[in-house]
Structure formats: structure tokens, C-alpha cells
Amino acid sequence: MLYETMMVVVILAGLVILGSSRIRMYIRMAALQGVVLGFLPLALERSLPAARTALLMAVAIVLKGVVFPWLFTRAMREMSVKRERSPIGGYSGAIIFGILAFILSLWLSNKWVLHPSLAGRTPEIAVPAALFTVLTGVYVIMTRKKALSQAIGYLVMENGVWIFGLSLAGEIPVLVELGMLLDVFVAVFVMGIATLKLQRGFGHMDADRLNELKG
């Protein structure tokens, strides 16, 4: 039951991101997803985690719950950007997309034939939740115009991959997981710097106005 509750929280957080215009809300919801998902190994194993899993959990929770939100908040304050400005498709369109994406995820997961060794172990909701979270992230990247929102969209997408990886692969080497976290960390860091540079270079960070250099 714990696992299903977590997934519901993650899906709802994704819907909030889709429907909201405040960047502070994006940051909070992405952090919420990150912290909840950090505890995912507990829900899967239903016992005290091994030392390396505990380490992984700790790193994930600290990164996604503390470091990233702090970085994003700081960037937001420095660039004095608080709200997303008229996203492509509007907010109601985003909610409709969310519902359609959820249906698509459920449909796909029905078709998905899991490996026999996973059949009893993996909760049924894992695949649709993971797909939905990835789609949410991609949609945010696609429609939101501030570069900061797009960086957060990338983080949400990574959360979806995280659900996938932990729930479907029985044993993931801790090194791979740590590498993934490092990858996200670097990506968010680079995006933070890039958005700052955008702000300074162009006087805005609207990704839809970046076609000035197009040939």
C-alpha cells in the first residue's frame, strides 16, 4: 500500500506542475517528488535497507530535496522571475494533456509484458506512474517558456526514469545509480549557469526567443 500511496503523490505533484503558473510551485513539487521517490527502495523491500541502498537514498534525498530546490530558488531570485508567462497550449490544455498522458501510460503498461522474474514483484502501478512522470517532464520542457521551468521539467523527467529503474530492475549496481544522480546534478548545474548567462546575455531567459542565432 505504501508504494501505491507514493505513486499517487508523485502523479498528483506532476499534475500540479502542469496546472500551475508559479515557478516556486514547480520547485516545491519537483522536490516533493524527489523526496518521496528517495524513500522508494524502502517501499519496495519492506525491510531495513542495506548499507549501499541507504547511501543511495541519502544522496538522492539530499540532492533532490535540498540542493536542487536551493539552486533553483536562488536562480529564481537572482533573475527575478516568478511566473511562467502564457505557456504554449495554456494551463487547461496542460491538464487535458496530463489526463491523456495518464490514459496513454495505462494503455501502454497493459501491453507491456514484464520479465517473468519481475511479474510478482513489481507493483502494477509502477509502469504507468513512471511513464506519466516522464511525459509530464517532457511536456513541461516543450511548452513552458522560461529556461528555468525547462530545467525543472528535466528534473521531473529524471524522476520518472528513477521510478522505472528502481521498480523494474531488481538489482541496479549502486555505481550506476550514483552515476545517474551525478548526471542529473551536473545537468541541473549547467542549466542553472546557462540560464544565468541567458539572462545576462539576452536580457531574458525565454527559450522561445532564442532563435536569433538561427541560420
Place this chain on the structure above:
Amino acid sequence: MPIGAIVAIAGCIAGIIPALHVLVSALPVKHPAGILVDQLSAFFLFIILFVSALCALFAARTEKRPVTWFFFNLLVASMALTVCASDTILFLISWETMSLASFVLVIDGGARKASRDAGWIYFVATHIGTAFIIIMFMGLGAFPGANGGFATVALVCALIGFGTKAGMMPFHVWLPEAHPAAPGFVSALMSGVMIKTGIYGLLRAVTLAGGAPEWFGWLLIVAGLVSGVFGVVYALAQHDLKRLLAYHSVENIGIILLGLGTGFVGLSRGNTALAVLGLAGGLFHVLNHAVFKGLLFLGAGAVHHATGTREMDALGGLIKKMPWTAFTFLVGAVAISGLPPLNGFASEFMIYFGSFGVLRGGDMSLAGIAAVSVAGLALIGGLAAACFAKAFGIVFLGEPRTKQDQARPVTEAPPEAVLAMAVLAASCVLIALLAPLGIHLLAGPVSVVFAGGGIDIAQTKAELARAAGAYTGVAGIFALLLIFTALAALLRHVLLRGRRVEHSAVTWDCGYHLPSPRMQYTASSFAQPLVSFFRTVTGTLRAYERPTGYFPGLSRFSTRTGDLAWDKFFAPVFSAAAAQLGRLRFLQQGGIHLYVFMIMLALVALLIRVFW
């Protein structure tokens, strides 16, 4: 001396010894990492390392940028790896490394637009070539030992792909752009050595495809004749010294292809003499061209470095200020014109000898080869001699046509550079002198190419010895003539010692009493009769404002020679491709949202397709 130069020279010397060992001992070296150095590899390896070391020595004092040295060493290493690789993937990786390293050297820091444009042309050309090579490898890998239609496609792809690197017409368009743009020692390396990897690749492709059919030999002969004759005709029309040399590389690749072609035709017709002498002559010319073209490009680089211009009509009289450069350039010019007794003659003689031998053998169906290759070689040699009479005469003889000493005095190249050029010039003489003794070393590379062709190594050596005997006779007469001339000059010098001989006369000066250096023959006027004879193929444009009236004002004359392959083929094809592909430009909106949308659309479509 910069560390890059030291490393390059030391590495080359360290590599030459094992390469020579493989060549002499005929024991291939193998390594499981995909390395196989047989005698063909060792032959090319020796050329690469020998000329590279001297190019590094040439630039040891003048070139100071570490980046240039890094890519120079990378280029040398990748060329060496290319000829040693027995694994296709390793070959392609080193081939691409070679192309990219030389691209960086061509753009020369990227500060000048001319260099960047030349680099761009080279970049596109070399990758079109690589595309054909990949098609060939994939085909030969998918259908090993396939005959008929497929082998045809693979061989033609090999000829286009490797021919592009080698500078075969009409795929030569990058040479006259890239060679002038690069620094002198880089163009010496690229023109002397790097384009030969194309010849190497072509030979390997033929062995990989299980031998060359007769039509492929004829194709090589035709390609060789086109490259040879048109290369030298275009060279005649050039005003830029390094551009002229670049077209001569096209010409010499033509001679090499002509040799290989006669060899392959001879092999499939069972004519041992023609087969061995054609291929051996072509391979020998690879070595000789590397030596004298390296020398000539180094000389041109020294001239450019000293005077700041490559425009022949702005030069003149450099023999007084740069005697060493002038003398070594003269040696290279004689060698490249195929005049006895230097090394260019030695290799061309082998092709001549093999082709003439056909007539004696009685197989009259091959008489066409004799006619085509002998007449073609003679025409190429004559035109090359004319062209180098022009180049040497205009650049080094006479009086300077413009003031050259304004920025800094024109001086001889630094001692390292002179040493490098002197070693190459001495090699031109030594190779020609030692050819009768060392010619049997070519039997190894020849037998690698002809493996399974029914010619054993003893036959090969016998044919080579026969050619060496004839060569000794012909070259000996010329050597005696030269010695006699030198003795006569010495005698004159001794007899006239201590006496002043003064003799002055005024040349006919068209009634103009104050001759100036500007009234000398120019490169264009020297070449004018030949250029206008070949105008239909070169398409030379003339702009001429005649002097008119009794007191004529300003008048001018200029010629410009484009390149037929570029103007009539590549430029229209590329602009048509750009126009057609431009229709797809609507896809590039510059909005990141749209791109992510397209990616996601594709991914979701694939996902649905999988689970439908």
C-alpha cells in the same frame, strides 16, 4: 627547437628502422590488436616516416605554435597507423583521424578566411571520399568474394573514395585549395605523403576484392591519363606557386595510377613483364614523388616565408638571396619533370620499359597500352618540364619584379630548413644512382599486391633486374654527359683563372631605353602559348585592355584559370543540392520547444508502434 618537432623527428627515426627491416627481411609483423605490417605496409611506412621527419626538421625553427605541432604529430601517427591497420574499423578510425588532423592543419589557426574556406572544401571532399570507402568496406564485408555486379560497385567505390584522397581527377578539387592554404611544411607532408595513403588504400581494396579485373586496369589507365595530362595543363596556367605544385600532385598521381593500371592489365592478360614493371614503376613513383614533391613544397614554403607572397609574377631573382633553396628547388624541378638522371626518370622509365616490352612480346592486342601510356607519359613529361622551366625561371632567375625587402630583408631559410631540403635533394640523386641495386626491394610490395595472381617472387625479381639493366645503360649515358659538361665547365674555369672576362650587350629593348624589372617575362607570358593551346579544356578567362591611340594610357592584362571539375560539376551539383535541401529548412525553426516536441512525437509513435 620545439618539443613537438623533436618528438616527431625522434618518432620517425625510431619507426624507420623496423619498417626497413620488414621490407628487407620479408618477415611480416603482426599484432592481435589489428596491426599487420607486411612489405607493402612497410614500403609506405618508410615513405611516410622519412618525409615526415624532414618536414618536421624544416619547420623546427619557424613554427612555434604547440597546437600545430600536436596535430602534425597526430597526422603522422594516424598515417602510419592507416598503412599498418589490418582491421577495417581500425583502418577507418585512423583514416578519419588523418583527415581531421590535416583539416586542422589546413585551416592554420582559422584566422584567415581563405584558409577557412580551403579547409571547408577539404573537409567536405575528404568526407565524401570516406563515405565511398565505407560503402566499399560494408559491401566487401557483406558479400566476401562476391563477383560480377557487386565487385564492380565495390571497386568503383574504392576508386572514387581513395581517388578523392589521392587527388585523382575529377575528384582533385580540394588539392589546389588546401595545399596553398596550409603552411609550407604541412603542404609538403600532405602532398608528398598523405595523398599516397589513397594509393595504398586502393591497392588494399584490390587485394581485398580478390584481384582487379582487366576493365579495372583500363579504368585506372584512363583515370591516370586524365589526371596526368589535365593536371599538368592546369599547373601551367597557375600564377600561385603552391597552387601550381598542387596541380603537379594531381599529375603525378596520374602517373602512379597509369603504372598501376598497366600492371593490372598485364596481370590479367598474363604478361609478366607488363604486370611487374607497371606496378613496380607506380610504386617506385610513389616513393620518388614523395621525395621531390616534399622538396618542392618545402622550397615553396621557404620562398613564401621569406618574401610573404606565393604570387610568381611578384617574385624573381631569388637565386641570389636564397641560393640553397634555389639549388635544391632546381633539383626537385628536374626530378619531377622526369628528366634523367634523377629519380623521377627512374620510375617513369620502368613504366616506359614495361609498356615498350609489350610490343616486343608479340601480343598486339595490348599494343594499345604501349601507345596510350608511352604517348601519355611523354606528353606529361614534356609539359611538366615546360611548367617547371616557368616556375624556376620566374621565381629564382631574373630580377625581383616587385620590391620585396620593404618589410624585412629576404634571406636564406634557417639552417634546419636548408638541411631538410638538402637531404631531400640528395635523396633525389641517390635514389636514382642506387636504383639498379635496390630495385629488388620492390619485389616484396609487388608480390603482396599480386598475391594469388600467378606471378612468383623469382619472376618478379627477374623482371626488375632486366629493367634495372636497361635503366643503367640509359641513365649511365646521361650521367656521363653531365660529368662531361661539368668537366668542361671546370676546365673553362681553370683556363680563365685570374683573367677578367667582360662582355656586355644590350638586349633588344623595343626602342625603350630604360628597361625595368617590370619588363621581364612573367609567368603568364611564358606559359601563354601552351595555355592558349589548351584553353578549351582549362577555360582560362582573359581580361585585356589594349593600349590605344598615339599616347596610350593605362592598359592591363590578366588571366584567371578556374577548374573545370569544380566549375562544371561540383559547384552546380552542390548549389542544386543546397537549393533542394533548402526546402527542408522549414523544419529548422530555431525553437527548442518544437524540437523537443518532434523528438517526443517520434518516441511516442515508436512506443505505440511496438505495442500495437
